[in-house]
Amino acid sequence: MLEDLTTEASSPGAWPAAYPQGYAVVDVETTGLARDDRIISAGVYQLDARGEVEDHWYTVVDPERDPGPVWIHGLTSESLEGAPLFADIAGEFATRLEGRVLVAHNAVFDWQMIAREYARARAQAPVKQRLCTIALSKELALPLPNHRLESLAAHFGVVQRRAHHALDDARVLAEVFRPSLRTAAARGVRLPLLECLPLTEWTDRPRLGQQAGHGGGHRPAGWRTSRKRPACPYPNPGRYAPDRPLKQGMRVAFSGDTSVERDLLEDRATEAGLHVATSISRLTSLLVTNDPDSGTSKVVKARQYGTPVVDEAAFGQLLGDVEPASEG
Numbered sequence: 001m002l003e004d005l006t007t008e009a010s011s012p013g014a015w016p017a018a019y020p021q022g023y024a025v026v027d028v029e030t031t032g033l034a035r036d037d038r039i040i041s042a043g044v045y046q047l048d049a050r051g052e053v054e055d056h057w058y059t060v061v062d063p064e065r066d067p068g069p070v071w072i073h074g075l076t077s078e079s080l081e082g083a084p085l086f087a088d089i090a091g092e093f094a095t096r097l098e099g100r101v102l103v104a105h106n107a108v109f110d111w112q113m114i115a116r117e118y119a120r121a122r123a124q125a126p127v128k129q130r131l132c133t134i135a136l137s138k139e140l141a142l143p144l145p146n147h148r149l150e151s152l153a154a155h156f157g158v159v160q161r162r163a164h165h166a167l168d169d170a171r172v173l174a175e176v177f178r179p180s181l182r183t184a185a186a187r188g189v190r191l192p193l194l195e196c197l198p199l200t201e202w203t204d205r206p207r208l209g210q211q212a213g214h215g216g217g218h219r220p221a222g223w224r225t226s227r228k229r230p231a232c233p234y235p236n237p238g239r240y241a242p243d244r245p246l247k248q249g250m251r252v253a254f255s256g257d258t259s260v261e262r263d264l265l266e267d268r269a270t271e272a273g274l275h276v277a278t279s280i281s282r283l284t285s286l287l288v289t290n291d292p293d294s295g296t297s298k299v300v301k302a303r304q305y306g307t308p309v310v311d312e313a314a315f316g317q318l319l320g321d322v323e324p325a326s327e328g
Contacts, residue, residue: 015050015185020129020193022054023047024100025177027169028110029075031068035261038063039086039117040075043170044096047103050185051178057096058167059089073164087121098126101193103177105149105169107132108267111196127196133173135192135271136180138324146321152176194271232275234325240286240308246318248273248325250285255298258290258312265312272322280307288315 025045031037040063046054060075062083067075093114104110107130118125134147144151149172153160158175162168184191234249246252252274258265265288266276277284280301287302287309302309310318 016188019049019185019191020101021049022100023051023103023131023177023181024097024127025103025170025174026097026110026114027104027166027173028113029073029164029166030113031063031065033109033260033264035116035263037068037113038065039113040067040073040080041166042089042093042114043165043167044093045170045174046096046100047174047178051181053174055096056167056170057092058170059084059093061086061089086117090118090121090123094123094126100127102127102130102196103133103173104130105133105152105173106268107135107194108271109264112264112267115196125196129193130196131191131193132271133177133180136177136184138322139189139192140180140183140187142180148320149173149176230270232270232273234273234275236275236283236285237326238285240310242308245321245323246272246274246286247323249275251275251277251283252286252288252315253277253280253284253298253302255287255289255296255302256291256294258288260312260316265315268319272319273325274322280305286310286315288312 023046025047027043028039029041030039039061041058041060043056043058045056048054060080060083062080062085064085067073067077067080070076102111102114111127111130114125114127133149133152137144137147137152142152142155144155149169150160150163152158153172153176156176156179158172160168160172181191183189232249236249236251237247238250240246240250252269253276254262254265269276280287280298282305284302284305284307287298287307288311289296289299289309290311292299292309292311299309301307
């Protein structure tokens with residue numbers, strides 16, 4: 001229990017006073033995972049300070065492009081015909097998010113997709129903090145085989161009705177978050193809240209509803225989040241060993257093109273407790289690249305130092321179960 005986390009009272013029903021006043025449990029289905037992919041549906045469950053459900057909301061969205069992996073989300077071009085554009089539902093979506101912590105499974109992904117959609121609508125999502133249920137389950141040391149949503153659901157006895165349907169995924173997530181929140185409160189655990197950094201490479205944001213050209217400075221081609229990452233709090237445990245899990249504190253570098261945008265991969269690594277390195281040295285634990293035979297300086301140095309190399313797909317699987325740092 002953290003000594004500096006105050007509570008409202010010392011009775012059994014006490015609740016940490018530092019905890020947020022409300023949560024928006026969110027799931028978005030998208031056309032893909034890249035920077036230019038779009039949201040095609042969104043589900044939100046609003047919870048109060050103690051995790052009680054207040055309301056829920058769902059919408060489909062016209063992505064203005066091919067819907068992507070229909071076999072996953074089930075939304076075809078025909079079923080999306082007549083759906084509102086994101087700009088049309090941005091105001092309603094904002095009322096569901098405002099003043100609340102955004103809760104999601106792999107929250108950095110949902111946050112970045114939402115932030116980009118608001119940038120396209122020439123607005124900014126009213127979200128200051130996010131909470132990832134993967135990070136919370138690790139803080140609570142839940143006995144899970146992995147940190148997939150279905151494993152969390154099974155642990156808490158929550159039945160999934162329509163996997164990859166945004167509203168049902170949000171419902172399942174809300175139902176696993178509620179007991180997790182109560183457990184965290186009972187133990188006095190500090191919630192793993194992270195700041196939602198705005199998209200910075202566009203200026204003079206006009207308010208929602210203003211016409212293009214009246215606000216100026218909107219530069220969709222260059223969207224990047226602020227890259228001020230906190231220092232990794234864990235010591236470097238050394239190199240990654242094949243057939244073993246990653247461990248918090250490992251130094252990970254990336255090289256070459258990736259199917260998932262680099263920023264997102266780096267954010268996922270940071271949230272998992274890894275140190276994202278910008279160069280290769282003898283201390284680097286792992287290099288992630290889809291082209292290990294390329295002649296880039298990072299690949300060449302990795303070969304010289306004997307640094308282990310994995311591709312993006314393997315790294316994504318490894319991120320699902322990162323071993324906690326050693327105590328002491």
